[in-house]
Amino acid sequence: MSANGNRIPPGPKGLPVVGMALNLRSDPLAGMRQMTRDYGDIVRFHVMMQERILLNHPDWINQVLVVQHGKFHKSELTRRITVRMLGQGLLISEGEFWRRQRRLAQPAFHRNRVNDYASTMLELAQAHIRDWRDGEARNIAQEMTALTLDIAVRTLFSTTLLAEARQVGQAMTFLMRYSLRRQRLPFRIPENWPTPANRRANRELEFIDSLVYRIISERRTNGNSDHHNDLLALLMNAMDEDGSQMTPQQLHDETMTLFLAGHETTAQMLAWTWYALSQNPAAEARLHEELQGVLGGRPMEAADFPRLPYLQAVMNEVLRLYPPAYIMAREAVEPCEIGGYELRPGSTIIFSQWVMHRDPRFYDDPEAFRPERWLDGLQDRLPPGAYFPFGDGPRRCIGQGFALLEAAIVIGTLAQKFRFRLVPGHPVVPEPLVTLRPRHGIHMTLHARA
């Protein structure tokens, strides 16, 4: 019971001051699973004297994301990590401002629009593996990041940014690591102190900002002509019902958001796909068989996607076991009731795809990679909130269709040419950073398919 007589969810006490910070820092994925095993579907704990409520039941997750979504905002933590790079972009903006931006951006993600990018995705996937040779070893996680970066740059900016693509990617990776590391430190050094990390962060931010503003202003001056058939052009042309359009700052924030949210997540999904297939040769063989039957060696197109159910099942299963977005957070902005408990405004609520997607109440043999489980309508039988790799409700991922098409084309293209096997002794360890990454990369040997 709390002082005002409300019931309080059960949970570990943790250490004085730091609470559960140390338990979660060493292995947050195992730490969260342990808490749900020990305390059940709703757990209360503290990190550095701040309260957290962990939800581990589909019904409660569905309450937060869908049924009572208006009572929650994105958490302060998410905002702090990303605000310097993404400003008021879709991922973190709120209220009427978010609604307008989502309305303006939505048409760019309409299925027909997204399908227009299939040929670019295919072209870049084919180009990426052109010099890959039988028997060589590559860090496949790094390769997937480079490939999805190329795809993000080309689909957002056409050819405008090709020369700087790698540099932009490196700057973004540094900034995400930097922001996350700052949040995890017990005592934060102010951003304006001239430490080497702060100075580099400022340099990288200025580099990206000036590049994006330059492109926007050049297009404004020269006319956002038809030959730019990219996401930036769609955002620049988007007009609200009252005739208003996005300002350069809004365009900057949204392009940065799409760039960041778009390429890193899909890269991790692809990296985990090659790992999972290498560990499950029967699933790999069945995928190869399906690709051969439907495509017969020809390049994949958007129209093939619905005719490749096993490929879709493989993707579902990868997103179940290795969800790139492995945790989500919200902050209550109004009093609400979840799981029979009254939660106060300001409560930080978290729930984890990593934990929920492994729950034996909803998945048989949950640790096993079995794409077959998705072939008999599992998705329709699962209760809402049990499988949410792309979130849910009004803030569901705007790029879901884009990501699934991109992943399908990359998998379909590479799997027709190569089989990948882990370099013996190479450790594969999931590392929960902003996304779920393999800590040491994934070093694999390429075997050309006959």
Ligand code: HEM
């Ligand atoms: C496998 C790939 C991807 C995964 C797993 C993923 C996952 C997610 C999740 C879980 C959310 C919801 C976050 C929340 O509610 O707190 C989200 C939101 C979002 N995603 Fe994705 N995403 C992926 C790919 C993409 C792509 C390709 C793009 C853009 C091209 C994108 C753009 C966004 C944006 C803009 C939002 C915020 C939407 C809003 O709040 O209105 N994502 N994503």
